[in-house]
Amino acid sequence: MTDIPSPPGRPARAPERRDGMLSADLCIIGAGSGGLSVAAGAVQMGASVVLIEKHLMGGDCLNTGCVPSKALLAAAHAADAVRHSGRFGVNGHEPAVDFAAVHRHVHGVIAAIAPHDSVERFEGLGVTVIQAAARFTGPDEVEAGGERIRARRFVVATGSAAAAPPVPGLAEVPFLTNETVFGLTERPEHLIVLGGGPIGIEMAQAFRRLGAAVTVIERATILPKDEPEAVDIIRATLRRDGVVLHEGAEVAAVRRAANGVEVSFAIGGIPQDVAATHLLVAAGRKPNLGGMGLDAAGIEATPRGITVDARLRTTNRRVFAIGDVAGGPQFTHIAGYHAGIVIRNALFGLPAKVDYAALPWVTYSDPELAHVGLTEADARAAGHAVSVLLQPLAGNDRAQAERATEGLIKVVLGKGARILGATIVAPRAGEMIGLWGLAIQRRLKIGAIAASLAPYPTMSEISKRAAGGFYTPTLFGPRTRRLVGMIQRFLP
Structure with missing residues (x-):
């Protein structure tokens, strides 16, 4: 687009x-x-x-990627809002999901955007x-x-x-990819997702919240490129939603089973089998x-x-x-x-070159996981003198008001408190990460964010609060207290 x-x-x-x-x-x-x-x-x-x-x-983004996936996620979010509205004193109940109508919603969004492309x-x-x-x-x-x-x-x-991994039997069974999954007009009874990257995690949560049983099988850890603290929150949310996660799984074979498919895999050398009605392959491109x-x-x-x-x-x-x-x-x-x-x-004829120092990405789970720049591990591997700021979302008043306190911000700093990277886990984290991308692009230090003025109450205040945390040990330490005491003796 x-x-x-x-x-x-x-x-x-x-x-x-x-x-x-x-x-x-x-x-x-x-x-x-x-x-x-x-x-x-x-x-x-x-x-x-x-x-x-x-x-x-419009290519993949409009027809089989970003647009339909976010439309499906919006439907899943709506279903989950109904399911958990009781925490606000509103009648919460298990929603009745008309999956054919969800399909029409997804393709209606595509149709609305298509004329632009x-x-x-x-x-x-x-x-x-x-x-x-x-x-x-x-x-x-x-x-x-x-x-x-x-x-x-x-x-x-x-x-x-979408790439199909070299799994024995995979070519002989019907499976979905991002190019076909949005064509479903009936909700899968049980969906196996092969792959725990952003696409796999987004689709797993969406289908689970729309009422399907979902199992994710990932050979490493889910979302392996992201900060471990952030991934822990997404993992816990998925499990609470009812998604079954199998990480560190070596897939041995895929075969037909009854009216669906069966996946054989091993974790720590212990073999397991999972059968389902549908298989979604989200294992790379x-x-x-x-x-x-x-x-x-x-x-x-x-x-x-x-x-x-x-x-x-x-x-x-x-x-x-x-x-x-x-x-x-x-x-x-x-x-x-x-x-x-x-x-x-x-x-x-200008010699413009790519620069990925401020590369952002977002996994559109709920809560969202947004990242820009270097992770802590990448910064240490690159030889930076790393310090880390970590702030939980529970300290944010807007998050408390919306009962959405599971999240965090993690900021990676280098020499002289220069900002190298940031990760946010929060509702609409993708809308907040741009501030940190600009800071990295402009080679700003953490003081620039700490001195900024954020409206209250907003989720975005977490950025200023994390930045201010860099100065807390010095600002409220004994040296400052002695200085203030001395100055007060001389003030009229």
Whole structure:
């Protein structure tokens, strides 16, 4: 998805047809969030643009990723609010979930956003859209839908797809991925989720709160990239919701069982079996590289994605790769960030480079887990002189008022109290983490946050409170008390 508005000015410059082929300044392969952002930005800046998409405009984010998953999570949150409203003196009860109506809600949200990413909108912007598969036929030429396109610069933005782990028997059983799970019109009786990363955890909690039995099987620990203290809170919440977690599990086989599937695994060498009606595989993603003729264009790639430098250029300097296919962090907002890097390089010749020092991510569980920058472990591994600020959410008045006190903020500081990273577990933590991302980007010290003014009562006060905690030992220590006593003797 792109959040770039439509241009108010003159019509864009269209690609020219020369010697039977289209000639453009920029040719973009893939109309997901990254490709759309490049196309919208470039055409408004005066470039002629060809955009090629073989499947759905909006890509994974709109159709099978961010948008439908957050719509499903919203339905699950509504169900859980009914279930636990008794704590506020409101009649709480087990909600009646109409899963077909939930399905309609999810796809209604997709339909509401789709026009923003549509062929019609982008053609209205002045982009030439070709709905076909693209294939490089040379270092500066692509073929798609019977058209040959030559461009000054190319952008590969084909994204990624769910990966199926090499588990014996998996290929012989029906299983869901993020590309198919939102097509369900009936609630699963029992859902096994294979994988405890953000997608697996979000879907596990959502389906459980909508009434399905849910089992998560993870070979390591859930959410392994996040701070352990934060993960502990999410783990406890999932278990309280009734999600069964099996961590440290080595999956041995998957097979059909009755009207569903059965997964065999071992924890600590002890074998176990779990049977369920449905299986969701959320065990990683793979870049979409097939059929593009990368060799013909001199573009190198590995199983992780297309090889790029810090400017997102491939081994063919005419070609850039962005988003998931570039083998870096796999987030929609990273694809949008990459789009800005490419526009500066491709249109203006500026040597803009990626910088992930303030990379944020959010797991949209309840409570949300949001992080930016370095974790404590990463900071120590990088050799920083680390100090940590930890503040529980229970000390926040707004959290108390909303009976949502399970959470925390953890801030990682380096030399001179410079902010290196932050993690927040709280309702809407994703809305609060941006302050810390800006602080890291601007290389601010903790005093900048401590001196800020936060409205009361808000969850975001936890950031100021954590920052103020850095000064507590000094501010309220014996030295300060002696100083205040001495000053008071001289004041009139």
